[in-house]
Amino acid sequence: MRINTEQFPLVWISSEPSDNWEDELNQLLQQDQRFVLITREIPTQDSGDGNSNKSRLSDWLKKNKEAMQQVCAGSVIIVNNQLIAMAIGFALAPLSKTFGYPMQAITEDNLDATIETLLNS
Template structure:
């Protein structure tokens, strides 16, 4: 998985190479500033299978810090009906990860990012 930080606080995640997710996420947490994780790739799509298990474990290990600095993780889609339908499936991930996980229509992206960054972080009980 590849993380692009050029549009901070918009942090884009993709299955592209090179794999840099671990170093970049740790650097983001060390900055102490809130950010939003974004992707256009739906969970379960083909791609970096070798990273998935390590990524999942890393999320568990860093849950308490992520709940403070990661304002949300948003999957961006081009169809509002798909966004509405998929939210029921991704909502349980919010509790698991310690930050909101949502599917959003691309037309609503700016408003959603602004709202999540403005919201107070909830410190999760680990």
Template sequence: MQIDTSQFPLVWTRFNAPGTDPDASPFAEFEALLARKTVFVLLNDEGLDKGDHEHSPDEMKQTSRWMKRHKSELKAFVKAAIYIEPNIAKRMATKAFSSVYEKFWGYPMLMVATKDEALALAQKFLSDET
């Protein structure tokens, strides 16, 4: 996974792109984001068909353990994950999953149709921060 922080606090994620260091833990870059102790929004413009990597049981356990160790930081600093999906049927199909996602990760998962909508929504989340 690639994490692009060049527009921080807008953080673009790409699941189908390699990280900057292929030998590093997949969570290392994310931990560096959390270490900033500043709010941010995750954005992804790959659409829902692009990141359907099937996770092994071991990957799922690692992710769950990592999330539990960082739950309070995730809730404090990640305001939302916003996914851009132009297909309305695919956006609607994720509505039920979004509540499960939020319970697991501690921040909302939102679906929008366009990059402009994503950026406007991200700015709303960031400006609501006091």
């Protein structure tokens, strides 16, 4: 997983292999500033950089759940159309409860308004 913070508070995530994603996420937590995780990739069972890294991410998220709830304003998946957004939205609802921050699938034209809403809530 690759983390791109160049547009902070927008934090872009991709499935490109990277060895330092844990360090990047730890740095985000230490900044103590709210941010939004954004991706254009729809997670699938065979996506990502292997089961080992998926397990590492899962472990990291469990370990840092409370800290993430404090600084992560939400997570957004950008999709091509509203029907896909609605379908994915149903799967994301329980994950929002699990992680403690909103997770949404949206179309590109709703990105700015969604980001603003998440950061101001």
